Amino acid sequence: MQIKVTLPDGSVREYENGVSAMDVAKSISEGLARNVLSAKVNGEVRDADRPLPGNCSLSLLTWNDLDGKATFWHSSAHLMAEALEALYPGTKFGIGPPIENGFYYDIDLGERTIGEADFAAIEAKMKELASRKVGFERSEVPKAEAISYFKEKGDEYKLELLEDLKDGEITFYKQGEFTDLCRGPHIPNTSHIKAAKVMSVAGAYWRGDEKRKQLTRLYGITFPKQKELEEYLVLLEEAKKRDHRKLGKELDLFTFSEKVGAGLPLWLPKGAALRERLINFMKNAQESSGYEQVATPHIALKDLYITSGHYEKYGKDSFQPIKTPHEGEEFFLKPMNCPHHCEIYKSRPRSYKDLPIRYAEFGTVYRYEQSGELHGLTRVRGFTQDDAHLFCRPDQVKEEFKKVIDLVMYVLNALKFEGYEAQISLRDQVDRSKYIGSDANWEKAEAAIIEASAEKGLKTVIEYGEAAFYGPKLDFMIKDAIGRKWQMGTIQVDYNLPERFELEYVGSDNGRHRPVMIHRAPFGSLERFVALVIEHTAGRFPLWLTPEQAIILPVSDKYLEVSRSIAHVLKDSDIRASVDERNEKVGRKIRDAELAKSPFMLVIGEKEAADGTVSVREHGQGDLGTMTPLAFADVVKARIAEQLGGKI
């Protein structure tokens, strides 16, 4: 009997029934067969050596396919587990999946601990085990047998995993001396793994539950070639150079002080000025979109947060209240601006004709974050949101939401952010105890976000359980230099706060109606936004944003005076420029300016002083020739106009 196998290029080949993906590979070429790691059969990734189920579509997976890499790393996790069992007998195993870059295995070492000093031994053992060139043998195991196997081994974690599996669906994989409960698939044999590195060790709660036992998580990565491992490590080093914490220090943007407190950034003059430019950029954009600025204090009475629901939700796990000395009144540092803005809305009666009302505030808020969670500018305890709250009629929600999407997109484009992901954050589908408000309101809000995003043609992913406690969100996520995802802009539809604050407007029917609120922050927080701009530009900011647009480099002290007067001319043309007045050679000044990422260097020597010109050198580009200071100013302005797409 023959079966028909459809390959990715659309071609159909016939084979004997019982043929494996590996056999198909061999029939195409020996070289391909050597590189096959697993196979996608009718969309399902399987071991390459399993017989094909009949007529099917087949793609052979190699290191060049994401699924092939995942198979490779999954098998590597098993290999590391085998090494660990050999080195540390009695180790119990949790789960060991592949991840974006490599894999991890969660293990319970009992009383023993593992540190970086042990990594080399584990890597050596892995390589030794890999070189045996043994296969990963798949076997289907009855549940009772699987249970008795792990009972005997004393591995309670695998036993717990087995509880959730049905009899008849349980498979083991065995390579060498190591047998693991595993769905598979795996690579043909261990010898594909030529380079192995244990990257780091961390604590990880069993099944992600803080209340359960903390296991030791070992992260590792492997490659089919030693050279690829070396290249990967170089890439990691390069990424570290873009780290905003490092660049922020080098570029004099911000600092932290143990005396001020962890997670409380201090902005240096250059950083503060950069922040101001971002604020002005946003104010301009908002002004033309009908927003009005408001301003509110940093603290408020406890009662405000009881009304908003924040006290119940976060009161105990938050900064504790400040008390007045005599009356004992309790004030909280504001963790959000919305309750204040609700009170502004309530300050007088509203007509349907007034809506939408859009209150914007660059509000600094304070939140207690767990100490282990603080991270540079991306996770802090005090930060400034480019916050605004839109109060609108129910029939205006979708339109307003779409306008906010436009604003966010404008911001992302102006800063050249491309790799963002739009995430619709909805309620947890099972556990609803984390949220306030009626199901009906949640459903309305969720539908509004999904519809508005779809009508804007936004490519979105849906994440359940990621909503705010009072409403669903559309979040714009972006990765940092080392691939961690952060939330940047956010837009949220909220039916709950208007109810809690009893917000109303008088409709055309002369009746009282409840407005809907939209919370939104295109930057998210200025702190995090600056961090991500630093990492995405590697410190080479867009010209309109950069601290210093030009540095003037006199060839010798003789040209200090003319350099200073050129700086004045540029300043009068709104160009940010300064003079490097140090007693150094021009080569040195250029080197330092290049390292400081100054966009333009203006060399002034005898010729330029005589001609009334500047010799322009662009960062990373080199000499652009000479021109007058005013012509240079025009070049800068034209570049800025180009970067901002004609706006502002």
Add this chain to the structure above:
RNA sequence: GCCUUUGUAGCUCAGGGGUAGAGCACUUCCUUGGUAAGGAAGAGGUCCCGGGUUCAAUUCCCGGCAAAGGCUCCA
């Protein structure tokens, strides 16, 4: 908060139970140099903080604090 690691000059880092080290930055002097580092001299330290062991602790031990990588959390 939990796990692993780290904390030495402004920065990057070496060192080690008994006078504290380098490079860069900084100060002064010499040099007036044309597109990525000119030369010389000098100054600079509570070796994160607190306790313990010791004749002696920056070094070893314990506890804090801060930072790094994760886990959990994230209005």
